[in-house]
Amino acid sequence: MKLSRFAALALGVGVAALAHADWSRIQNEAKGQTVYFNAWGGSEATNGYLSWAAKEAKTRFGIDVRHVKITDTAEVVKRVQTEVAAGRKTDGSIDLMWVNGENFSNLKNGGLLFGPWAQSLPNWGLVDLNKPVRSDFSVPTEGYESPWGTAQLTFIADRAKTPVPPRSAADLLSFAQANPGRVSYPKPPDFHGTTFVKQLLLELAPNKAPLQQAVTPGAFASATQTLWAYLDQLHPSLWRNGQSFPASATEMHRMLGDGELKVSLTFNPNEAANLIVTKQLPATAYSFGFTGGTIGNVHFVAIPVNARAKAGAQVFANFLLSAEAQTRKADISVWGDGTVLDVSRLPAASQALIRKTAPGALSEAVPTLAEPHASWVEALEAEWLQRYGAR
Incomplete structure (x- = not known):
């Protein structure tokens, strides 16, 4: 049976009143x-x-x-x-x-x-x-x-030292090899470290579709093969030869400011602007993303x-x-x-x-890549720690 326009309006008003009463009670x-x-x-x-x-x-x-x-x-x-x-x-x-x-x-x-x-x-x-x-x-x-709130993986560099940043996983590998010991990432399961590993997975996996489904042993083995091969190449060129890793993104920001690293990372596209204001990074710091997009949520x-x-x-x-x-x-x-x-x-x-921007904040449009299914995180962290964590 269809409600008359009057009855439907009355019902809507009644529902709104009930919702208001419930919120007042809360x-x-x-x-x-x-x-x-x-x-x-x-x-x-x-x-x-x-x-x-x-x-x-x-x-x-x-x-x-x-x-x-x-x-x-x-x-x-x-x-x-x-x-x-x-x-x-x-x-x-x-x-x-x-x-x-x-x-x-x-x-x-x-x-x-x-x-x-x-x-x-x-x-x-x-x-x-x-x-x-x-x-x-x-x-x-x-x-x-x-x-x-919203967030997206964003990289930070110093324009005075790195005027041309790496724009992809392949670029980052070449950049690290050309600048040995000056690139790193936080050790998983630190949030930023795991996010960086997921970023690489999204870019390097030959088939992206399984990443949006619950992880299975077969899908994990197939999707991550190129990831581990990439990290095996990358790690020898990292800070401390990839034998140890910064504890957090905050530590990486300090290392970037001290000139120990050439790239840091954050999950807040505006964080570099805050770090400049608080004198933790120089005024020449800037934010950038990968051309193909970075992970966001x-x-x-x-x-x-x-x-x-x-x-x-x-x-x-x-x-x-x-x-x-x-x-x-x-x-x-x-x-x-x-x-x-x-x-x-x-x-x-x-x-x-x-919509206001500030010096150092991400000012370019970077495509947002969807997070993998939640079940991939634990599997990635466990495998990463088994391969690299005990060094």
Whole structure:
């Protein structure tokens, strides 16, 4: 039976009113809660932004947000797994976490996430649905995590020392051989190191299609053969002959600034601009990508199934999706993390700030390559460590 236009309108108004009432209830429940937000703490810009967001949450919503600074999200996943297995069903130590990729996949597959909730947030209506916000490393999000920002693998060099950068995996190999000891990458399973290995895999694999499916032994062996052959060629020309690796991208930035390396890398196309402002890199530093594209994704926040402050976590996640918070986050002078919102729907001042560039930031258009399926990460890291990690 078809509804009349009046009946359909009334139904729509009723649904909206119900949604408003539910959100009001969540906001009221959130007041006075403490939200333990487990998020990477390796960047001064990120930490400063979260300090601001926490102060705003306290003032506006009566929520006490505590930034628990972490170095490896996989350890947070293990903590959730351990707590739930031990019977901590409602009093977990984590209320909100910065997560994506294989960590999200492991949590979702284990039934360790609260939800679905993300698409019920009032600010979900501002999200740019043309971005991959409903799929995370080829795993459907289904409302179990809320998008927070965008990122893309970006390389950094000093124009005074490297006026012509390598523009592909093949170029990088030639560049490393011509500059022995001046190229490296973080040791997996460091996030940036694993991302670099995935970048090479995406470029070198003879058949890309299996990378978007769950990994199998046969597909892994076939897809990675050229990757390992490439790394066997590359490593002897790396810093310390590929016998050891920098611990992190932050360490690589320092080594680039000191002249020890000629190339660094980041997952934030605007990070070099921040590093120039803070005098960690010279004014001649610049960002670049590979001609064929570099790996990129959306990062999210999620709520563990045993979180204490589920209401507070949702209210804070909604604030992180607001036009104000997203605009501030995208401001290069604050953080420079890409927005997940539809910029065309934002006020003119926000649009201008989000589109603003700064010296050192990525200024060229670099195609974005889709992440492999989440299951490839663990397999790649395990094989990399077996081949190169014990040296």
